[in-house]
Amino acid sequence: MLFLYNTGIYLYTLFIRIASLKNKKAAAWINGRKGLIPLIESSLDKNKNYTWFHFASLGEFEQGRPVLERLKSENSELQIVITFFSPSGYEIRKNYALADHVFYLPTDTSANAKEFIRILNPVMAIFTKYEYWYHYFDELHKNNIPLYVISGIFRKEQVFFKWYGGLHRKMLSKVSHFFVQNQNSSDLLNEIGFKNVTVNGDTRFDRVEYNATHTAGIKIISDFTKENKIFVAGSTWPDDEKLIAKLASTFPDWKFIIAPHEVKPERINEITELFSNSIRYSDINNKLPEFEETQEISSNIQVLIIDNIGLLSSAYQYGDIAYIGGGFGVGIHNTLEAAAFGLPVIFGPNYQRFNEAVELITAGAAFSIKDQEELGKCMENLQTASTREACGMAALNYVKTHTGATLAILNFIGKINQLPL
Structure with missing residues (x-):
């Protein structure tokens, strides 16, 4: 089985190398x-x-960030090294202030793992949610270096629980x-013999609550x-x-972000064409000459398109209703950021794989729609301020609990590592 694993790593790397000839993200992964x-x-x-x-990527970083930041705040002398698998995480957080070093993770080969662990010689390793690499885990174990998986989540269909998952x-x-x-x-881990397990929830809740209570305003x-x-x-x-x-044209008294x-650029151009009465955030930020003040812009434009990374989590503070994308694809994105600001979601x-989405619906804080008609009905239902407030309070309470x-x-x-926490 290890031979097949190593072959899979080799083929994956080869595939990325070929894809890098045309794909920028793949090229960043290789380079x-x-x-x-x-x-x-x-x-x-x-x-x-x-x-x-x-x-693994930016989402996992935000999930594990509360642990990293609290650990660093309580132990300022700690030296932190961060690795990312994906360019989308590395490129955005490569200059993260609380890390002493940020690198890509070298490909999981036996040679790379041995060299990396030899060079780094960490006092402990913390992996967030996903990412299980055989050779890295094996080297950490051989060198008696504690390895913790935080905010882990397991499902019956994963390979760990199959007959061929030895x-x-x-x-x-x-x-x-x-x-x-x-x-x-x-329970799944217990069934295959692992008792070193603690159920303590998802660190994302701590992150989104902190963000919601420490977010600065955005003047634009x-x-x-x-x-x-x-x-x-x-x-x-x-x-x-x-x-x-279509919703924006039906509700002209609402503004949309x-x-x-x-x-x-090509995606932003598509969205700009779709929303005729819109403006890009960068255009306001760059002070378009046809507008003397952002005050004038705000009175004339219905839709603001955020065309950069990093503003979304703070933008929710200005919302009355949140819509989370991805539900017509492989799955929805982060619902908790909006819920932490007390917004109906x-x-x-396609949300069933996301436990928080299921629970938000059960709590009366979220709604799933399958087409234009259902979205319109949902929006109509949320026109009443008292309804929005009740749903928003349910969302906020869900996060806090x-x-x-x-x-x-x-x-x-x-306690295990004798740190003053």
Whole structure:
């Protein structure tokens, strides 16, 4: 089975290399790993003790961020090394202030894992939610380095629980402790012999609550929204935007903020054409000559298109209703950021794999729609301020009752590793 695993890693890397000839993200994945091991060795100080955080991408970073930041705040002398698998995480967070070093994760080969662990020699490793790499886990285990998986979530259909998943179960045996989001994950791990499991929830709740209570205002968005009712659509895709464009024409007394999942120029151009009465955030930021003040812009334009990364989570503070994109594709994006601001949440039909979406619906805080008609009816239902407020309060309460995972993880890790937490 290890042979098949290694072959799979080789073929995956080969596929990315071929794709990099035309795909920018694939090219970034390849180029970011050129000369990576020597770069890491020349960057690190052999006399320092490093704590290693690994994240698949940006979403996992935001999920594990509360643990990293609390750990650093309580132990300022800790040296933090972050690795990312994906360019979408690395490129956005490569200059993250609380990390001493940020790298791509070298491909999971036996040679790379041995060299990386030898160079880094971490005091502990913390992986968030996903990402299970056999050779890295094996090297950490061989060197008696504690490995923690935080905000883990497991499902019956995963390879760990299949008859042919022996290698992957062996991989899990290298983990010192699992901190999982729900009881089902714990039960699944228990069934295959793992008792080193704590159910303590999802650290994303801690992150979104912190963000909602520490978010600074954004003048451009504030000037745009003024006293109007605001519909914020986050992480949207074309199928979402087509529905919202019709919604905007049906509800001209509402203003709309559209923050697409991708901000490539061609995508922004598509959205601009779809929403005729719109303006891009960057255009206001650059002070278009035809507008003397953003005040004038705000009175004339119905739709603001956020054409950069990093503003969405703060933009929710100006909303009355949130729409989360991705539900007409493989699955919805982050619903908790909007819920933490006390907004009713709407999303498409493909949400069942996301426990928080299911629970938000049960709580009366979220609504799933499958077409234009259902979106319109949902919007009509939320026209009444009291209805919006009741749904928003349910969303806010849901977030608040699920916080605390970060502190539980750090209390455990701090006690085992003798850290003053």
